[in-house]
Amino acid sequence: MPPQGSGGVVFFEHVDYGGTAGQALAKGNYTRAQLQAAGVQDNWASSVRVPAGWTVTIYAEDNLTGQSWTRTADTPNFVALSPNANDHLTSCRIQSTQRRRFHPLAEVEPASQALLSYSSSRLSEARVMTAPSRCRRHAMA
Structure with missing residues (x-):
């Protein structure tokens, strides 16, 4: 075999x-x-x-x-x-077939076209872009 x-x-x-x-x-x-x-x-x-x-x-x-x-x-x-x-x-x-998984503490507004970016699997914070003028940071555990 x-x-x-x-x-x-x-x-x-x-x-x-x-x-x-x-x-x-x-x-x-x-x-x-x-x-x-x-x-x-x-x-x-x-x-x-x-x-x-x-x-x-x-x-x-x-x-x-x-x-x-x-x-x-x-x-x-x-x-x-x-x-x-x-x-x-x-x-x-x-x-x-494996998809990237985002950290469960990241929040995304469902009505927006949000972008969550990260640089490694040892994520310490993420930026959620909900509009060009608004950006929120979320601390990751």
Whole structure:
């Protein structure tokens, strides 16, 4: 069985992670040519390993077009997808599904278009911009 903690999305030639494996792919958009350069041939993939917290969207056509399938976990058999995705991968988008979480003490006025900015996970204060002329600081515990 191929390693699960590979640090990227890995497509496989056959179901159940069998056959040839392509290179582990980092987050980003991949065209047909880019996938082929990474060892993933056009209309070839039948299963995929997806790291926790990642999303891969598979497209049937080049340049992120055509029928698409979104996977957020390992998928051992593309035939089981609806519609069948077996041997249809031509391009893909790989991204993180984890969203940044703001500190629970930050207050945002719901009727405004607020912007909460911070510089690190060791936040000591935040500025909530509710309008160009108003800015409030909130101490963080």
